[in-house]
Amino acid sequence: MSALQLTLGIPLLSSVLLGLYGQRPWAASFNLWAAGAGFLASAWLAWGVLTHGALGGGESQFYIDSFNVYLITLTAFVGATTALFSRPYMAQEESSGRLSAKRLRLYHASYQGFLFTLQLALSTNNLGVLWVAMEGATLSTVLLVSLYRTPEAIEAAWKYFIICGVGIALALFGTVLVYFAAAQALPDPEQALLWSELAHHRAELEPVVMVIAFVFLLVGYGTKVGLVPMHTWLPDAHSEGPTPMSAVLSGLLLNVALYAVVRVKILTDGALAAHPGVHDPHLPGYLMMGFGLLSFLVAGLFLHRQRDIKRLFSYSSIEHMGLMTFAFGLGGPLATFAGLLHMTVHSLTKSAIFITVGHASHIAGSQGMEQIRGLIRTQPAVGWGLLIGTAVIAGFPPFGVFVSEFLLLSATMATQPWLTLPLLVGLGVAFAGLFRHVQPMVYGDLPEGQSAVRANMWPVAIQLALVLWLGLAIPAFLAQWFDQATFLISGESLL
Amino acid sequence: MLTQLPLYQQAILTLAAMILFTSFALLAQQRVLSMIHVFAWQGLLVAATTALVAYDSGAHHLYFSAALTLALKVLLIPWLLHRLVHRLGIHRQPHAVAHPAVVLMVAAALVIFAYYVTLPIHQLAHSITRNTIAISMAVVLLGMLMLITRNKAVSQVIGFMSLENGLFFAAVAATHGMPMVVELGVAFDVLVAAVIFGVFFFHIRDSIDSLDVGRLNRLAEREE
Numbered sequence: 216m217s218a219l220q221l222t223l224g225i226p227l228l229s230s231v232l233l234g235l236y237g238q239r240p241w242a243a244s245f246n247l248w249a250a251g252a253g254f255l256a257s258a259w260l261a262w263g264v265l266t267h268g269a270l271g272g273g274e275s276q277f278y279i280d281s282f283n284v285y286l287i288t289l290t291a292f293v294g295a296t297t298a299l300f301s302r303p304y305m306a307q308e309e310s311s312g313r314l315s316a317k318r319l320r321l322y323h324a325s326y327q328g329f330l331f332t333l334q335l336a337l338s339t340n341n342l343g344v345l346w347v348a349m350e351g352a353t354l355s356t357v358l359l360v361s362l363y364r365t366p367e368a369i370e371a372a373w374k375y376f377i378i379c380g381v382g383i384a385l386a387l388f389g390t391v392l393v394y395f396a397a398a399q400a401l402p403d404p405e406q407a408l409l410w411s412e413l414a415h416h417r418a419e420l421e422p423v424v425m426v427i428a429f430v431f432l433l434v435g436y437g438t439k440v441g442l443v444p445m446h447t448w449l450p451d452a453h454s455e456g457p458t459p460m461s462a463v464l465s466g467l468l469l470n471v472a473l474y475a476v477v478r479v480k481i482l483t484d485g486a487l488a489a490h491p492g493v494h495d496p497h498l499p500g501y502l503m504m505g506f507g508l509l510s511f512l513v514a515g516l517f518l519h520r521q522r523d524i525k526r527l528f529s530y531s532s533i534e535h536m537g538l539m540t541f542a543f544g545l546g547g548p549l550a551t552f553a554g555l556l557h558m559t560v561h562s563l564t565k566s567a568i569f570i571t572v573g574h575a576s577h578i579a580g581s582q583g584m585e586q587i588r589g590l591i592r593t594q595p596a597v598g599w600g601l602l603i604g605t606a607v608i609a610g611f612p613p614f615g616v617f618v619s620e621f622l623l624l625s626a627t628m629a630t631q632p633w634l635t636l637p638l639l640v641g642l643g644v645a646f647a648g649l650f651r652h653v654q655p656m657v658y659g660d661l662p663e664g665q666s667a668v669r670a671n672m673w674p675v676a677i678q679l680a681l682v683l684w685l686g687l688a689i690p691a692f693l694a695q696w697f698d699q700a701t702f703l704i705s706g707e708s709l710l
Numbered sequence: 711m712l713t714q715l716p717l718y719q720q721a722i723l724t725l726a727a728m729i730l731f732t733s734f735a736l737l738a739q740q741r742v743l744s745m746i747h748v749f750a751w752q753g754l755l756v757a758a759t760t761a762l763v764a765y766d767s768g769a770h771h772l773y774f775s776a777a778l779t780l781a782l783k784v785l786l787i788p789w790l791l792h793r794l795v796h797r798l799g800i801h802r803q804p805h806a807v808a809h810p811a812v813v814l815m816v817a818a819a820l821v822i823f824a825y826y827v828t829l830p831i832h833q834l835a836h837s838i839t840r841n842t843i844a845i846s847m848a849v850v851l852l853g854m855l856m857l858i859t860r861n862k863a864v865s866q867v868i869g870f871m872s873l874e875n876g877l878f879f880a881a882v883a884a885t886h887g888m889p890m891v892v893e894l895g896v897a898f899d900v901l902v903a904a905v906i907f908g909v910f911f912f913h914i915r916d917s918i919d920s921l922d923v924g925r926l927n928r929l930a931e932r933e934e
Contacts, residue, residue: 276891343892350899357906366917370926373910377866380903381854384873387896388850391881391888395843398885405889423831451929 218263219270219277221256222287223334225249226294230327237320243302246323250291250298253330257291260284265692271340272411278340281699282555286474287337289559293466293566294330296674300570301326301459303669307577308457318362322457328355329463336471342408345475346383346390349439352468353379360456371451378448382438386475389431393482396424410478417485422493425486429499432479433506439472441533442540443510453529454582458573461525465532466566470558473536476503477543481704484546503544508637510537515641518648523582524572527652528565531608534645535561541638542623547630548709551701553622556689560615560682564607567678571600574670575656584652589661596672598657604675605653607682609646615685718766719838722883725759726845729879730821733852736872737817742805742864746791749868753783756875760882772887778897779878787871787904794908795864798915805862813859817852824848842883849876861924863914867907874900 229249233242264270264284271277279287305322308314314322332355336348353376361372390408397407400419406412413420438445453461480499487496495501514533521527535557542554574597579587591598607614620642627635684690689697694710702708715723732752739745757779764772795801807813824847828840853873860866878896881888888896911921918925 341889341892343888344895347892347895347899350896350903354899354902354906358909361910361913364913364917366926367928369910369913369917370929373863373914373923373926374929376906376910377857377870380870381857381873384850384853384870384877387877388847388880391877391885392843394881394888395884404886408889408892421831427827427831455929 218256218260219279219338222253222260222291223331223338225253225256226327226331226334230324230331233320233327234324237323238316242319242323243305246326247298247302249327250295250330254291254295257288261288274406274409276340276344277338278411279338280703281696282703283337283474285559285693285696286470287334289562290330290333290337290467293562294463296678297459297462297566297570298326300573300671300674303671304459304573305457307668313363321358322362325355325359333467333471337474340409340411342390342393342410346387349386349436349472349475350383353383356460356464359460360452362457363455368455371455375448375452378445379438382435382445384435385431386435389428389435392424392428392431393479396420396428413482414485417482418489420482420486422486422490425483426494426498429479429483430502433476433502436472436475437506440469440476440536440540441510442506442537443513443533446510446533449533450526450529454523454525458525458569461529462566462569465529465569466562469532469536470562473539473558477704480543500544500546503540507537507539507541507544510534511541512637512641515645515648518645519651521652522584524576524584524587525582527584528568528572531645531649532565538620538623543704545626545630546705547626548701548705548707549629550623550626551705552697552709553619553626555697555700556615556622556685557619560619560685563678563682564604564616567675568604568608570675571597571604574668575601577668578665584656587656588659589665590657592661593665594667594670597670600672600675601653602657603679605649607679609649610642613683613686615682618686715838718762721762722759723838723841725755725762726842726883729755730845730848733849733872734814734817736868737813737852737856738807738810740804740806742795742803743801745805745865745868746788746795749872750784750788752872752875753779756879757784759879763882763886767886769886771890772882775882775887775893782897782900783871783875790904790908791864794911798911798921800864800921805860805865807859813855817855820851820855821848824851839884843880846876846880846883849879861922863911863921863923866923
């Protein structure tokens with residue numbers, strides 16, 4: 216058994232098993248152990264890539280390089296910590312009568328199925344399989360969004376299904392166009408969708424077709440990234456589904472969708488650079504910068520108008536995904552490095568925040584921010600978790616989010632100085648939007664009859680500590696992966 | 711000139727035109743059962759195109775794709791929709807379209823736009839592929855238009871599936887089909903999506919007592 220087979224096989228088998236036996240009392244623990252084993256397998260895989268270099272590629276259907284290996288490990292890690300949170304959380308949902316054992320079976324099977332589709336999307340070398348896995352990620356989570364069967368949940372799930380379905384259909388059209396462009400450069404049809412082969416022959420791809428394909432893929436996968444104006448499904452799906460789902464959707468799914476966009480951008484950039492005069496060679500970058508900046512600014516403003524705590528933090532996710540899209544669009548080694556780092560720290564922080572939010576809404580018995588008050592006095596661990604988590608995501612030093620945002624600002628200052636202004640204003644607006652809501656929730660007057668709940672804050676502590684570590688010192692092997700990925704994406708290395 | 715093309719290419723172009731026509735028919739159709747029938751016809755045309763391309767190019771795996779399309783898009787999904795519509799008791803309800811004339815004008819504009827986008831592709835300068843790519847893009851855009859203009863869940867699903875038909879047609883006509891592993895995956899996803907849609911019809915009806923998704927409007931950003 217290779218590490219890759221384990222990384223993919225464990226969630227797949229667990230999903231099938233939990234689909235059959237997920238209503239048993241041991242299902243939640245099994246889910247946790249399976250996610251933990253998946254993380255160990257991915258760590259083994261990462262070790263292999265670290266010592267022996269990229270895996271697969273060429274004619275293989277899988278390709279693990281420094282760009283996706285850290286995302287695979289991150290996905291498995293956040294999957295495992297969220298499963299740790301999910302066990303007591305879902306038990307409480309069941310004992311309070313919001314969910315039946317049959318629904319929990321669906322929940323557990325979908326959770327592992329979702330992890331499997333994400334790992335498949337990250338590790339595959341085939342752009343078609345990447346699409347299939349992305350669509351699979353939608354399908355495996357859509358019934359989770361409607362898990363509570365309230366009218367709001369049904370509405371959110373329908374929106375999620377239709378909007379992401381159409382978005383991803385556009386991405387398939389883009390994939391067909393890439394295949395069409397590749398048919399000339401790569402005569403063997405079985406290889407014409409393999410990313411490593413396409414990257415090798417990217418200079419031979421027809422640039423006009425690639426630009427049309429890139430637009431379709433950007434809008435298609437961008438829908439799943441949550442880029443404005445295709446973002447409308449995201450706050451609904453995040454706020455109505457069970458909280459562990461919001462944590463993995465925000466922390467993982469959005470990253471994987473952005474990963475897909477960046478992979479295609481590498482190909483399009485190559486095709487355009489080899490055919491000067493057809494289009495502006497920076498066209499894909501400008502498109503990403505435009506979508507990214509728009510998402511960043513619009514989501515920052517929407518933060519101010521929220522009443523539901525999970526909607527608040529899902530808009531914050533849109534804002535940060537916008538920032539990352541902008542970073543990859545800006546190109547250049549520094550911005551790319553910042554984008555890669557931001558993907559990591561945002562995942563860790565945002566899933567930690569959603570875990571805290573889940574506990575906070577259990578304490579208050581509501582997701583409405585006006586009902587959530589006095590968290591620090593009721594349960595200090597949850598209150599401080601929310602406060603520190605929000606400070607991290609708002610970009611306070613010395614945490615990792617500050618570092619990546621600072622790198623991005625420096626890169627912007629060097630290449631597009633006038634864009635620093637909207638970035639700084641947007642960061643300020645988002646900061647105000649978050650804290651005007653979080654402060655009263657954390658410090659406000661204690662409502663009567665509010666009591667502490669059984670909470671597991673270990674995942675939050677571990678993830679925020681990791682973000683702090685990344686803010687103070689990035690480990691050498693991680694920096695090296697980021698640097699290799701930066702070289703792959705922007706053509707220059709930073710370190 | 712069109713008449714100078716080989717017979718096979720003329721047949722492909724005819725089929726493409728008919729697929730585009732069924733997309734227009736779907737847009738204007740008012741009755742849900744007729745809509746399902748038109749959708750099945752569209753699937754049949756796509757399957758026929760696939761078989762024809764398979765015959766002409768000798769790509770045998772395309773016969774398999776054609777059979778898959780026939781089974782899924784012509785038989786299974788329309789049959790499922792038929793059964794659901796009867797079980798939900800909505801087969802007599804009219805599915806009115808607001809401003810059908812405007813919708814059809816917009817649709818025509820979208821077709822022109824699809825041609826405008828595909829014109830500059832050098833690779834396509836002298837081939838029928840330019841037509842087929844433009845038409846498949848048009849079918850995709852018309853499917854999106856149908857999703858926007860309809861407010862009944864069943865018509866939205868048909869719009870979504872017709873959009874998928876456009877994608878499939880693009881893959882077959884432009885590139886002689888995708889690699890087998892991708893096609894199987896796509897077919898599997900479509901099947902699962904169809905089943906989930908069926909589940910959703912019941913959820914939506916149970917939650918708002920109708921399949922009018924226009925009434926799913928609780929989650930908007932608004933002043934309260």
